[in-house]
Amino acid sequence: MxxxxxxxxxxxxxxxxxxxxxxxxxxxxxxxxxxxxxxxxxxxxxxxxxxxxxxxxxxxxxxxxxxxxxxxxxxxxxxxxxxxxxxxxxxxxxxxxxxxxxxxxxxxxxxxxxxxxxxxxxxxxxxxxxxxxxxxxxxxxxxxxxxVLGTAMQLGKGLDYKDSKVLVLGAGTSVGRYVVQLAKLGGAREVVTTNSARNKDLISELGATEQIDYRQHPNFLNPVLENVKNSGKFNFIIDCFGGTHLFPEINHILVKNGAYHTIVGDSPGHGLDAMLGGVKTISRMAFSKYGLLNYNYELRFLDxxxxxxxxxxxxxxxxxxxxxxxxxxxxxxxxxxxxxxxxxxxxxxxxxxxxxxx
Ligand SMILES: NC(=O)c1ccc[n+]([C@@H]2O[C@H](COP(=O)([O-])OP(=O)(O)OC[C@H]3O[C@@H](n4cnc5c(N)ncnc54)[C@H](OP(=O)(O)O)[C@@H]3O)[C@@H](O)[C@H]2O)c1
CATH class of the missing domain: 3.90.180.10 (Medium-chain alcohol dehydrogenases, catalytic domain)
Incomplete structure (x- = not known):
């Protein structure tokens, strides 16, 4: 023109x-x-x-x-x-x-x-x-x-989903829906998700094998530990919503050298909470980088x-x-x-x- x-x-x-x-x-x-x-x-x-x-x-x-x-x-x-x-x-x-x-x-x-x-x-x-x-x-x-698809791809970069057990936190978010689809496409054996019940059918159609309703379990640590008891630890945790619920028991949830990738970090909100959450997120990344954690922790951004x-x-x-x-x-x-x-x-x-x- x-x-x-x-x-x-x-x-x-x-x-x-x-x-x-x-x-x-x-x-x-x-x-x-x-x-x-x-x-x-x-x-x-x-x-x-x-x-x-x-x-x-x-x-x-x-x-x-x-x-x-x-x-x-x-x-x-x-x-x-x-x-x-x-x-x-x-x-x-x-x-x-x-x-x-x-x-x-x-x-x-x-x-x-x-x-x-x-x-x-x-x-x-x-x-x-x-x-x-x-x-x-x-x-x-x-x-x-x-x-959102670009971010989901970035979250999975370097991870081999084939035969893996994956936990997707916030699977109902726009990014989470793609993470679930990409994990399934990549051949994940089990895809466990947190999402509300309103999208239960959709999230299972996309590839979730088990779902935890975060509204029923605002602290979903126990249902996750229950899942681990039944079918073993996770290879990867992909966090699309943000939060800290799993860290107190993380070594019982993730396999050694497993990966925890997040796009939000510790706090999904904004203001002081987000700032404090940001400091904790950065500290955990530093610990991970210097090999002080049993797993790889990364805050990832769109490429x-x-x-x-x-x-x-x-x-x-x-x-x-x-x-x-x-x-x-x-x-x-x-x-x-x-x-x-x-x-x-x-x-x-x-x-x-x-x-x-x-
Ligand atoms: N680092 C990066 O480069 C990057 C890139 C993109 C996005 N992000 C961040 O990632 C987050 C998600 O973005 P988005 O665009 O995918 O979000 P979105 O589509 O706006 O997410 C909305 C969905 O969040 C879910 N949700 C609400 N409360 C929740 C909770 N307590 N636990 C789990 N899920 C909950 C609800 O799903 P259900 O109730 O149906 O389950 C709702 O439909 C945002 O914080 C965004 O800023 C970061």
Missing amino acids: PFTSSKLTYKAYAYKNGNYPIELIDETIDLVKDPQGTYVAPPGKILLKINYAALNPVDYKLYHIKPSILRFYNCKQGFGRDFSGEVVSIGKNTSTSVNVGDFVQGIYTPILDKGSCAQYLLVDPKHCPVTTKPTNISLAQAAAWPL NNSGWINAARELIQEGKVKIFIDKIYPFDELKQAIERLESGKAEGKVVVEVARSE
């Missing part, structure tokens, strides 16, 4: 910090003139017209913790990481496999910057995973998987390098993993979408429709 002006103006959601509302504002992207005299994306960048954005807990966590001082760093903090949309321009010297006109999905990774709840987004494919949309899913579904996204795309294209959408909200109902996400009741991704594709 050739542009006739050096500035592309569009609507985007942004805020200064948690003391200010998230508002729809006018944003601009600076384009560069090409030899034909029209304007295109700057070198190394892909310009996208966004169709859907999906929300993640990191979006509201950042909104709540971004301290006032940071407003001087960026007065227009964007909202949203996951996106789907159309490639409308590609700058010179951009290393990418996508082409103008392709429908794509991906993750906008710069955290203190713009966001995907916007009509346009300029992405650097060196740091933002982006790939063409699988042909068997809608554009709304396309926005719903990148961050910004885009290598994994094509493997993830293949899993979707081949129908090997399912995508879950809780609800799609219109662009002007971002507030309601955030409330739904923050309620902790969403069953899958909360998606925002920026523009329906023609």
